[in-house]
Amino acid sequence: MAGTEILDTAVVGAGPYGLSVAAHATARGSRTRVFGTPMKAWAEHMPMGMKLKSEPWASHLSDPRDSFTLREYCRLEGLPYEHGVPTPVETFVDYGRWFQRQAVPDLHECDVRRVDREGREFTLELADGSSVRSRSVVLAAGFLPFPRMPEALVGLTAPRVLHSSAVNDLAAYDGKQVTVVGGGQAAIEIAVLLDEAGADVTLVARTGALRWNSLPGPLPATLWERVRRPESGLGPGYYNKVLSDLQVVFRRMPKDYRMEVVRKTLGPEGSWWIRDRFEKSFDAEHARTGTRITAARPQGDRLVLELSGGRELEVDHVIAATGFEVEVRRLTVLGDELRGAVRGLRGPDGPPELGARFDSSVPGLHMVGLAAAATFGPSMRFVCGAAFAARTVAPRLPR
Template sequence: MISETDTAVIGAGPYGLSVAAHLHHRRADFRVFGRPLDTWRTAMPRGMYLKSDGFASNLSAPEPGATLADYCLERGLPYHPTDEPVPLETFVDYGLDFQRRYVPDLDERTVTSVVRNGRGFRLALDDGEELRAKQVVVAAGITHFASMPQLVDGLPPELVSHSSTHRDLERFEGQQVTVIGAGASAVNLAVWLARAGARSRLVTRAPSVHFSSPPTGGRRGLLARLHKPGSGLGPGWRSRASCDAPDLFRLVPARWRPEIVRRHLGPSSAWHLKEPFESSVEVITSRSLQRVTAVDDGVRIVLASADGRPPLTLESDHVICATGYRADLQRLGFLDPALRSEVRALAKTPVLSRHFESSVPGLYFLGLSAAVSFGPMMRFMFGDSFAARRITQDLVRCAA
């Protein structure tokens, strides 16, 4: 027997759980698959803090009482919408509690295959079970899209790895570890490597490492708010527009959108990391990778300079590439190749309707995969409320 459902949601991160919570509230016929908050539980260093403010770190449910603030208040945990950094462990516990309350029927099995089946889809699970769905929502986590420099292709993971593969850093105690990058992941890793007893080094092409401004402890003045209005992505008119009017982004010429998404909010880290970073991490700026090779005792790194200085050669026991994530439809291996080829794409990401539906009827995409269609907000958790409300309305209508 092959089971059937109106909607299958693939992924149980903030976007997948938020959609599922709204579908559950609407008493829709749906199934949701995946380990809850798997990326947050397995691909981020233990002990780190979220880059996003507390008010921008919520999962979305239509009922009251579902925010991070509500969770912290109920448990007497420290919380402030902007001035108190959110510990990763607190956020994970909040997300798991959200799942138990609002998505009680989560199926933690993995979807291994999605193929077209007439007007719908056939899904295979990791234990061999199959089901049919009229609609499929792909809310895959960012770990599908980990981006590594081509220069490290072919090097073993024991020597070179992506930042998403590291949860516990104690194994690097006493080793020289070089982090490539200058964003929040890179700085977080560099700090926590030092705390784990590693000799931590960070290499970046940028001339400096940027940090957000510390909170002032009071309400910003009118002129400051007019100059740089607040938003779920941080201060600034571009961020505010991204959050308040994501549909307007769809009017931007298609050839500009991928670069706008890529450049919006360049590398920057939370203010509270500045002191431990500057006091415990060796920093090499204005250098880019020229060559990376395996040697008997680790990795040899040759760094080029944009200003004509001679190359710099370094030795390291391990290199971690904190080089971010780039959405790529072809990286979603659970989608049948024939199905992927039917999806109209722009910059390797699906072109989506205003309801997040791709050119394949009934196939929807959320999160990073939707950023080129709806703007930078889709790169962040703050976009889950808008996306969940918009897509749920269409899923329920189409399934009726």
């Protein structure tokens, strides 16, 4: 790839948002190229055996004609596609890669090391030593830059301490003592999968009692049912419907209100389909709710965790399934000068300030996915938001 090549748009990241934006931009005549390994974060940074929390009909990537949906992929492959039947992450990864082959043929399977701005264009330095120039950049960084760690674990390193986004093959934990921190679906599911893989697992959660999603009811069949209790990618009810479908309205709300809504909406809860598996294996000794880690110290090859209440645990590994915190300063794929030019809602320690077309304060630099949640709402945390992002960004990209 020649260093003088100039694209209309470079999409950094080949997950659901990056691929969806590229599909729409390409269809509009923009010379767009995606950089990254398709669905890499989903394939390599989520535990094997997990399932999507979102319904299959809320898990489509987006192309202009909605030709390459999860529904169509499952039909072609003879796989289950039903409301109330969770989709395995392995199926979703295969679907995303199929989508890429159909809708986004111009992809360079190589990570971007650094993005800089030179004049009115951007320069991308790639991991293979090549470079490319582009008139615009869409940053689809996903969740990997933003892991949130409990304060007591900051400074402790892998493999003893890991964020859940760094956990993939759970077979390596067979026979190990592992503490999982968190009270949401990620923590509960990882704890169950670790237990089933042969680990001795303790779940530590600050919440006084774990919360669970209810069994999903049937989809509304009549107009009256849809009016009474509408469905959305975020769940049933008008509140979720507004957050899922009225992102333009949400962006006009005060920034502090938006950030609070994103923080509180769809908080830590376990999925209904994993509850039985959890409760069969985790008694009060192995599911310590109302508890937090106050300190942690290495002891040989292991860790000693000090818990609130004065108790201690000695373990081989700690996995923190404690969510993500979007901050401009963590977007280290952007060069220092370029990152410094990106305005944040609370400075560099907060999420980026974005315009109506997902445009940052740097002309030509757009951000989609989790990085846009504080602007457009909690749907940006889920695959269901990809269609809105793609349809909104693509018309503003050069061609």
